[in-house]
Amino acid sequence: MNKIKLMSHLVAGYPTTELALTAARSLIRGGADILEIQLPFSDPSADGQAIQTACTKVLERGYKTSDGLAFIAQIHSEFPQIPIYLMSYGSLVYTPGVExxxxxxxxxxxxxxIIPDLPFDYDEGLTAACKKNGMINIPVAAPSMSAERLHKMAGAGFPYIYAALRVGITGTDTKIDQNTLDFLKKVSEGGSKVYGGFGISNGEQAKALASSVEAIVAGSVFVRIITENQNDESKLAQKVEAKARELTSL
Known part of the structure; x- marks a missing residue:
């Protein structure tokens, strides 16, 4: 492994479609291996202030699911080699019909x-619909799960599991300690590869996690950079790329 694998999170259309595309291109230039693109949602249960605020700003423009999918399609056409995971909440998927x-x-x-509020064993048919359409469902494991339930998820045969590294919402700093590494071990015990995120914002954390996960996940740190530099596109691009390089450097 000559670099740390990075799944970077973006809110579709934030702060504008053009600047969100600039951010996506910069993330990929900086070494992001996977893009996790969130469809803006009005009442997110797992997102901290940075991402909640970004979602609200985009929704105020009348942004719809179809706009988010068009944004994803544009990135996919530019970077067909980069896997894109869609992150959202159950009601956006369930309302038009999961299939x-x-x-x-x-x-x-x-x-x-990645639909954090759909339980892996009561997912309204999401796993089956993903499989039918050539996608994978990536359930979310949290440290608050009972040992029995975590063991059940780990043994359920998912190719990948997203491990939220602590209880609570995204965006606040996460300490990587032995408890974190023990939790990741339990998540991977059934053979699933693990993506680890929640509060990852610097290279030190990334290095501490690297050998225990398939890829680290970082989101709020990029949303904050985008927010702070939205009036200067070239600075936004430069800072997003630099942060991605920091997180992927061994």
Whole structure:
């Protein structure tokens, strides 16, 4: 491994479609291996202030699911080699019909779905619909899960599991300690590869996690950089790329 694998999170259309595309290009230039693109949602249960605020700003423009899928399709057409995972919440997937939603997502270029509020064993048919459309469902494991439930998820045969590294919401700093590494070990005990995120914002954390996960996940740190530099596109691009390089450097 000559670099740390990075899944970077972006809110579709934030702060504008053009600047979100600039950010996506900069993330990939900086070494992001996977893009996790969030469809803006009005009442997110797992997102901290940076991402919640970004979602609100985009929704105020009247942004729709179809706009988010068009954004994903554009990135996929530019970077077909980069896997794109769609992150959202259950109601956006369930309302138009899970099968219908998955078909549209796959057509836009989505390779996997991360829907944190759909339990892995009561997912309204999401795993099956993903499989039918050439995608994977990536369930979310949290340290607050009972040992029995975590063991059940780990043994359920998912190719990948997203491990939230602590209880609570995204965006606040996460300490990587022995408890974190023990949790990751339990998540991977059934053979699933693990993506580890929640509060990852610097290279030190990334290095501490690197040998225990398939890829680190970082989101709020990029959303904050985008927010702080939205009035200067070249600075935004430069800072997003630099942060991605920091997180992927061994």
């Amino acid at each position: 219908n939603f998955c078909k549209k997502a796959a057509e836009a270029g989505v390779k996997g779905m």
